[in-house]
Amino acid sequence: MKEFWKRFWKEEDGMETIExxxxxxxxxxxxxxxxxxxxxxxxxLTEQLFSDGNVNDLGNINQTPDxxx
Numbered sequence: 001m002k003e004f005w006k007r008f009w010k011e012e013d014g015m016e017t018i019e020x021x022x023x024x025x026x027x028x029x030x031x032x033x034x035x036x037x038x039x040x041x042x043x044x045l046t047e048q049l050f051s052d053g054n055v056n057d058l059g060n061i062n063q064t065p066d067x068x069x
Contacts, residue, residue, distance in 0.1 A: 031038065
């Protein structure tokens with residue numbers, strides 16, 4: 001049994017998968033902990049970008065001006 005645990009500890013197959021899963025879990029935990037701050041930041045950012053005329057009449061993007069005919 002002791003040999004099994006020694007081999008198991010030295011075995012490196014699948015370590016990349018475990019590392020990726022741990023990194024994803026940590027990122028999800030951070031996002032959940034700071035979700036109010038993240039949502040507030042994104043809300044303020046979008047409010048600043050799309051207010052005060054920063055974006056002009058998106059409905060007319062694909063329309064060409066009349067040629068006067």
